[in-house]
Amino acid sequence: MYYDFETVIDRTGTGAAKWDSMRQSNPDVPAGIPPFSVADLDLKLAPEITEGLREHLQSAVLGYTMATDAYWDAVTGWFRDRHGWGVERDHIRLAPGVVPAFYTAIRAVTAPGDGVIVQTPAYYPFFGAIENNDRVVVRNPLVQRDGRWRLDLDDLAEKAADPRTTALLFCSPHNPTGRVWEREELEQVWRIARENDLTVISDEIHFDLVMPGHAHTVFSTLGADAAARTIVCTAPSKTFNLAGMSTSNIVIADDALRERYSAEQARTGFFTLNALGFEACRLAYTKADGWLAGLIDLVHGNHQMVRNFLGERMPEVVVHDLEGTYLQWMDFRALGLSPEELQRIHEQEALVFFDEGAMFGPEGAGFERMNLAAPRHAIEAALERLARSHGR
Template identity: 50%
Template structure:
């Protein structure tokens, strides 16, 4: 392996969101405990990225910045070579993050009281954006068949027909259940959205993190008619662990839709991206594909480690393999604990810090989301810690 995926970099005292959160939950945890909650990586950054930023900073003037040709070329080239998606420079709208895009789309294409459809359990800022903007959350729960999730098309069609429901926020690949929707599934969602005049926000921030044997299909490529009502959210942040540099590329081919979206972003000055965000995106998309390929192999190894751990030691706890993202969705309902009791057990007894399933919706009750983007030996150590306390409560 060309890259160092064994060294653990302690983020204690650096302002890391999930590390600070861990110490707030349990101030007594040792320095060898690592959180697996918030979705950024516990891996050293791509060396090509760090070296590229260093060279850039040697001569940079850190003033006001806007997108430039090299940046656009990198984004367009990545989408073409990685996803077989031909986009144009003028389609790209920059925001600090995809969550900003959810909020902007809410303001641009709906009014207070309008319904917004989501498929729970799902990334919780979907719900936050709906509630904070005083829209009505319309849930179309995914169908869970022994840990494998599919879309309830009949329910979705029924909800889409309601005139008050104006917008769909769609997660592809899906966080937290790890599904990579296939082309046929996406075509059915597109047909229902088009037929019922829904605007669609497709969150594809995980589109580069696909496990071996699976392929991501860009939603914009499945039905030409869909593009007149589609906002596609992409970013290098999950791909190259750049969340702290706040750069996202929101791709909107329909000019009128794009104008309305930009108005909503401009109202809150939400289109400002920092100079290092642009440069890091360019470097990631042009220099770091090899690093990404190795990360995917690591995540695939780690998910199999987790799955085998539960199968061998606690078979009633289910950890299905994921198709995409680096987040494994583990079913702890066999412990018959309430959400709060499970949370306390994980934080205080196991010192195993994850994202609690219930924050993704009631459908996530009894589940935990494990971030697999960490050195394998670090995950194995955490599982050994978990094993000691699980033996006391597992029946």
């Protein structure tokens, strides 16, 4: 099957968050230049999803819609076949997004004033989920060892030992560093969480996006005791570009924990998803794995291209290994520019729009996060503009 990973779809004026914010930063960007910021794909949808939705709409009524057996089979089948993870359908709670789900989870498993640990730099809504709910962010900064981002387990153990700290909001694979945690690392995290009675909220939204040579371990598969203290947040949204479909599946194996989560969710008045989201998720999980293999090839190749290009033209820039996600973390600090100057050069001169590293916390200042889920030729052209804007 041929998949088109070449066409740039200019989303200007369509309400696309990424494209609109690019125009706000620089109204003079010529048509057809994609931004490389917000984590959705600047690629055509999998044709299996487009065609399937079209067919569905021939007869769909779009009234209040519940999950069908076919939906649950698709979701549990994906978990089983792709992740070796056996999940009972009754253990899944629906959510309109992973962000609302971890907001709910934090309220469900912690009390106001409690500390919640995050590994920084962190996906920025992690901070909001904690602080907007009157909890306290407890930072566990990642460290670099041999050029690879690592968990600082000693620091984690120290922070976890504080009795006011009651949960870990964990990102696996990790956005923005692109790490896919190895099983041994996860076992260490779980050991510390267990010893200190922490509940783990594991955001695994990027779990399907794993590069060759790496393997993702779902936190709950570490063992029955880990599963009993973990809320795993999943969605087809990153993998298949379905963020606008607002369909996420939250897995909570333990009955009491699930009841706490459900009670908190009930307080929000949210009960079911949108009708097309169910069908898009079902189609993705049953029909689009071939397309996903093509996407991973594309992203992996884009990563190698970025690394080679910058290695030659801007060798001071550190291009971190991309183990998972399609988000390339790059360290520009050796150029000696302030983050503001870096952003100005990129957005006003190079016409290249990244997510600024400081969005992910002060640990990210001087870094840039580049979205690699775009046609290769668009990334190549952007790199050329980038190098030139730095006089290379």
